[in-house]
Amino acid sequence: MVLRDSYGRAIRDLRVSLTDRCNFRCFYCLPHGEPPIAPKEQMLSYEEIEYISEIFVSLGIEKIRLTGGEPMLRRDIETIIKKLTRFKTSDPHRLVDLALTTNGYFLPERAHALKEAGLDRVTISLDSLKRDVFKRMTGVDVLDKVLAGIAAAKNAGLEPIKINAVIVRGHNEDEVADFAAFAREHDVKMRFIEFMPLDSGHEWSRADVVSGKEIRERINERFPLVKLAVNRGSETSSRYRFADGAPGEIGIIAPVTEPFCGACSRIRLTADGQIRTCLFSTVEHSLRDVVRSGSTRVEIVEYIESVIMKKEPRHFINDPGFVTPSRTMSFIGG
Numbered sequence: 001m002v003l004r005d006s007y008g009r010a011i012r013d014l015r016v017s018l019t020d021r022c023n024f025r026c027f028y029c030l031p032h033g034e035p036p037i038a039p040k041e042q043m044l045s046y047e048e049i050e051y052i053s054e055i056f057v058s059l060g061i062e063k064i065r066l067t068g069g070e071p072m073l074r075r076d077i078e079t080i081i082k083k084l085t086r087f088k089t090s091d092p093h094r095l096v097d098l099a100l101t102t103n104g105y106f107l108p109e110r111a112h113a114l115k116e117a118g119l120d121r122v123t124i125s126l127d128s129l130k131r132d133v134f135k136r137m138t139g140v141d142v143l144d145k146v147l148a149g150i151a152a153a154k155n156a157g158l159e160p161i162k163i164n165a166v167i168v169r170g171h172n173e174d175e176v177a178d179f180a181a182f183a184r185e186h187d188v189k190m191r192f193i194e195f196m197p198l199d200s201g202h203e204w205s206r207a208d209v210v211s212g213k214e215i216r217e218r219i220n221e222r223f224p225l226v227k228l229a230v231n232r233g234s235e236t237s238s239r240y241r242f243a244d245g246a247p248g249e250i251g252i253i254a255p256v257t258e259p260f261c262g263a264c265s266r267i268r269l270t271a272d273g274q275i276r277t278c279l280f281s282t283v284e285h286s287l288r289d290v291v292r293s294g295s296t297r298v299e300i301v302e303y304i305e306s307v308i309m310k311k312e313p314r315h316f317i318n319d320p321g322f323v324t325p326s327r328t329m330s331f332i333g334g
Ligand code: SAM
Pocket: 022, 028, 029, 067, 068, 069, 070, 071, 101, 102, 103, 104, 123, 124, 125, 164, 165, 166, 193, 194, 195, 196, 197, 198, 199, 329, 330, 333, 334
């Protein structure tokens, strides 16, 4: 059995936020820090994450990505990874891919422990290769630490490594080709993300969005690209290799100017146990309450199926009546 929404889309990817907290203050996400953190008892325990994930895997989820907030702030992250790794069985319904999105800060010390716990790979956020711009965009002066984190992840074999950069006008669009050079030099998959209206500072403006097209053009000027003839399927990015055969890969994620909702296979679980059927949903569904109220497994499955049927056909960023979600990326789980 596979979860399908009312538009026939198969739901294969689950993003699990492990915490709302973050040690960075990226201006496009959580510039002023969190409002008072929800009480700990509202957060899912690792046992609950394990139980819920097992049910999702039995319903056809193949890929789980741990995220946040900063997921490595959660002290039991290795335990969670170990528990989830158990779903990589030989059953027809099994976990195929277990990934983590992180700001990289804790990787120099902990990349090996993550690998040993069973993590397959990491995506690391890196918004600038210049110390001052990195500091301005993330609110913290730790570029060297993140670069060391990328090296540590490579060393630990958490590959293929993906690097995420959110490109914002007036901040880092002049670094796009430098990031491509970084991908070539370090043999990583460099992914450029359009700035989305998900910031708690509500400073997003369309004028600040650097389009996927512009990003492609900026790279092509210095390093000609060839589109990869891969079936994009539900992937978020369009992917390119370097025409001269250099290592590394480019991915462009353009949810604002080139939406890909028709192929969306994702749902999200927030750290406090709410299902979100779209990054831009304005409603959430409390799976936590259903699980904690003593529901049977069958009842939990029925609840999940009914929520999936409510998955939105598409996001509405480009519609005149667009309403920004009240929770930011750090709460939703990017
Ligand atoms: N703390 C981890 C990290 O830094 O990767 C995981 C959570 S973070 C919310 C996940 C991703 O969302 C990051 O790559 C971040 O850059 C991206 N993100 C956050 N706010 C965004 C926005 N307004 N537009 C586009 N991407 C955003």
